[in-house]
């Protein structure tokens with residue numbers, strides 16, 4: 001074939017991507033081994049049945065056609081209402097653009113604020129698609145590491161040091177994937193101050209906002225931030241709808257107007273029947289409370305099980321769908337440890353180093369399994385740690 005573009009070839013450079021252990025475990029599970037998969041971030045349960053019924057009803061009612069580019073009006077209204085709750089800032093429909101999932105919202109955000117060659121700062125550890133999303137825009141980025149000892153809360157001075165003349169944006173994610181850290185109000189205020197003083201955009205990935213345990217603090221609510229914050233959001237985690245691909249961006253209305261042209265050349269609007277089911281799911285909060293409670297109780301159970309483990313320290317792990325175990329006192333090479341755990345006890349977790357240097361020496365444990373399985377996994381981990389040499 002003729003040569004593909006450098007841009008497409010550069011989004012995910014070939015080579016190791018850190019997911020080998022997950023795929024090896026999945027293959028072994030499919031071959032019949034009793035492997036406990038704690039390596040991915042997708043719910044182990046189906047979408048709420050009411051949401052499914054709403055979608056079937058919308059299909060039966062003939063909602064099969066093209067829709068408005070930024071989302072059908074009722075969907076944007078529902079998203080604006082949820083954004084008002086999520087960010088604590090009164091939000092209107094013209095500050096909302098619907099996208100097929102949070103990932104597409106992230107893509108749109110990066111396209112909207114960065115030109116090729118411009119620079120962004122990404123706080124690590126981060127969600128695996130972030131670097132590729134910047135590369136797809138031809139943008140440059142610097143990774144600012146956090147420290148396990150700080151519970152993976154970023155330090156403002158580290159972010160400030162990374163600012164260059166070409167820097168246009170900072171990307172943060174709280175509650176965080178992979179660490180489960182929930183950034184403190186003070187930390188967000190410090191970041192907001194940098195954005196104001198350096199005239200930067202803040203891209204705030206808040207897809208786990210309902211799974212944070214306590215009150216969610218969005219940097220959009222901080223002084224002077226409405227005009228420079230883009231909030232990435234999604235129904236995937238909060239409403240149990242990962243496979244439906246429905247998300248949105250909350251941004252200044254003038255930027256949303258520009259973003260509509262991006263939807264024109266990419267998605268051309270969302271599916272009508274999914275949009276209508278989403279409106280019902282938003283209006284009735286289908287699944288939201290139950291899902292939040294389920295993850296909180298899984299997190300508490302798993303942390304209770306592992307807290308007494310010798311030489312294992314819990315870091316971050318305050319919200320989202322993951323907990324982070326610091327195993328450096330047992331084994332600094334978390335990849336080696338994770339492979340050995342899979343071999344000996346058939347538990348698949350992600351080595352922290354797959355998410356950047358800050359999480360080296362850690363294990364990311366996904367809570368996407370029922371409590372009895374998490375309990376069994378913790379038991380296997382205890383046995384493995386006890387025997388580890």
Ligand code: PLP
Pocket residue numbers: 041100101102103104127173176177205207233234235236242246247
């Ligand atoms: N942002 C973070 C931090 C995530 O963990 C994920 C998915 O795991 C996404 C965005 C993308 O979510 P969606 O399924 O809505 O595309």
